Amino acid sequence: MNIYVCIGSSCHQKSSYSVMKEIKYLIIENGLEEKVNLQSAFCLGHCANGITIKIDDEIVTGVGMGNIREIFKTKVLDICK
Amino acid sequence: MTYFDNDVQQLKYEVLSEIAKLAFENSLTTENLLDVASIIVPEGEARMRCCIYKERAIVNERVKLALGGDSKNPNLVEVLKIACDECPVDGIVVTQSCRGCIAHKCANICPKNAITIVNRRAVIEKSKCVECGRCATVCSYNAIVKLIRPCVNACKVNAISIDKDTKKAVIKNDKCISCGSCVYHCPFGAIMDKSYITQAVRMIREADDNKVYKIYAIVAPSLVSQYANIPEITTDKVVTAIKQIGFHSVIEAALGADMVAAMEAEELVEKGFLTSSCCPAFVQFIRRNYPTIAGNISHNLSPMAQLAKVIKQMDPTGKVVFIGPCIAKKAERRNENVKDYVDCVLTFEEMQAMFQAKKIDLETLEETALDNASYFGRIFAHSGGLTTAVGQALKEQNITTEQFTCKPLICNGISECKTALLKASKGVLSENFIEGMICEGGCIGGPACLSHSSKDKNLVDTYGHQAIEKTIANAISIFDESFM
Numbered sequence: 001m002n003i004y005v006c007i008g009s010s011c012h013q014k015s016s017y018s019v020m021k022e023i024k025y026l027i028i029e030n031g032l033e034e035k036v037n038l039q040s041a042f043c044l045g046h047c048a049n050g051i052t053i054k055i056d057d058e059i060v061t062g063v064g065m066g067n068i069r070e071i072f073k074t075k076v077l078d079i080c081k
Numbered sequence: 082m083t084y085f086d087n088d089v090q091q092l093k094y095e096v097l098s099e100i101a102k103l104a105f106e107n108s109l110t111t112e113n114l115l116d117v118a119s120i121i122v123p124e125g126e127a128r129m130r131c132c133i134y135k136e137r138a139i140v141n142e143r144v145k146l147a148l149g150g151d152s153k154n155p156n157l158v159e160v161l162k163i164a165c166d167e168c169p170v171d172g173i174v175v176t177q178s179c180r181g182c183i184a185h186k187c188a189n190i191c192p193k194n195a196i197t198i199v200n201r202r203a204v205i206e207k208s209k210c211v212e213c214g215r216c217a218t219v220c221s222y223n224a225i226v227k228l229i230r231p232c233v234n235a236c237k238v239n240a241i242s243i244d245k246d247t248k249k250a251v252i253k254n255d256k257c258i259s260c261g262s263c264v265y266h267c268p269f270g271a272i273m274d275k276s277y278i279t280q281a282v283r284m285i286r287e288a289d290d291n292k293v294y295k296i297y298a299i300v301a302p303s304l305v306s307q308y309a310n311i312p313e314i315t316t317d318k319v320v321t322a323i324k325q326i327g328f329h330s331v332i333e334a335a336l337g338a339d340m341v342a343a344m345e346a347e348e349l350v351e352k353g354f355l356t357s358s359c360c361p362a363f364v365q366f367i368r369r370n371y372p373t374i375a376g377n378i379s380h381n382l383s384p385m386a387q388l389a390k391v392i393k394q395m396d397p398t399g400k401v402v403f404i405g406p407c408i409a410k411k412a413e414r415r416n417e418n419v420k421d422y423v424d425c426v427l428t429f430e431e432m433q434a435m436f437q438a439k440k441i442d443l444e445t446l447e448e449t450a451l452d453n454a455s456y457f458g459r460i461f462a463h464s465g466g467l468t469t470a471v472g473q474a475l476k477e478q479n480i481t482t483e484q485f486t487c488k489p490l491i492c493n494g495i496s497e498c499k500t501a502l503l504k505a506s507k508g509v510l511s512e513n514f515i516e517g518m519i520c521e522g523g524c525i526g527g528p529a530c531l532s533h534s535s536k537d538k539n540l541v542d543t544y545g546h547q548a549i550e551k552t553i554a555n556a557i558s559i560f561d562e563s564f565m
Contacts (some may be wrong), residue, residue, distance in 0.1 A: 006560055007453075008332075008453075009320075009331075009332075009448075009449075009450040009451050009452040010332055010450045012452055012453060012549070013450055013549060017558065018554075019560050020559060023384050031200065038397060040395060040559055040560075041395055041396070042297060042330045042332055042392060042396075043329065043330035045329070047449070047450075058522050
């Protein structure tokens, strides 16, 4: 599985670097280093809709520190297990 | 409204805009190209030269440069032979203002005894004169003038000579470092840089709205001072405009500068003596003239190339276009270790020409955020910024003064670079880090800047402070998290 976190200017200003770090932490915490590849991307093209990440081909917008754990559980953890 | 400092830039811009327009319409046919001259120079009185036919002939030379120039001439900078006005090359001349004074300061200071007093007037013996200009400096009546061609005067690497027969300027390619000083300083606009604007437009068209591949614009931090005289045009509006002409994303070269600052600090500690490698004209200047210290040029890529490398790692099919104030960057792109990362280099002049071609009204645009780098990456745009950033990186890497003490020498402009490199090559330089910027003031003084204003440095500093990342380490921390 590939996860891309948008680090374009707009997402960066909304703290996408923190989201990136949190996802990395969740990958390690759940032992998914072999299954999940985490990358950054210069703009996923949804600047007006909050922080954007892409999980394989699915775009997820409005990501933040408040909901990243839940998103990770339903869209990454549940699928990988 | 004029965006430029002088009318030569304006003229070059008019031609580039027409070419960009044809390129966007995919109609760069011979017929259309031949029409450009009469669009720029319509029927009527000549504006600049003896007649409109000469003006049109010069426009045609500019069209050729806009399309990539003379393919047999590897130099990025070319002389437009018809445009070269054969300025006088009389050298040091005594004018009518000479009063035949009795002090004879001119004759006394001349190191070559080239001045004699004949009939109570100074006379210069041409065969002895070395054109040092000291006599002109000491004359109390300013009666001695130095008539040097502006291009020759602008070229501090002595790459420009005058053809004896045609009296036209000739550039010696083995000496030229593509700094572009002559391009900016020729008052007749007779020297111009090759343009890759049609390549860039083709790349944009073939990307089909970024669906076939994505095009990334890396913008130099000096972008913030380009519209210094038009406050309504904010940097964030320019970012919107760049996206409107077809770029997928706009990223600050300053982020590459943050990466370079961190790596350069490490390299400096390891090697003990280093020169910077950000300014491509400076690097070329060292290689050509001081080969013995070429080994001390930092091995880091420039901020442009470093960031482009990262973008290509993230998106291997993406295309990267650098937009900046610099002509030498076009030469840097050809380097073996850069050409795979950077697909095209444009100047701010060419960027503005693309806006014009697309009829984009900058003042009325919405704003798009630009925020990728730290303050330290952003201030690379002016002289001294790189040194501040390397100093900061050493601090952030907890290098104590016992481990290494950085003794930097900031060289602002080619003359200061020359002095420092000469000392370094003789082993008598007391400093251990040379920041070299060939343009006066650093990149904000670049030949393809729209603005060369005294406000530019402050604009860069103010913009630097607006960055949300306050340290270099924070700005580049994102790259520790990805590529696991």
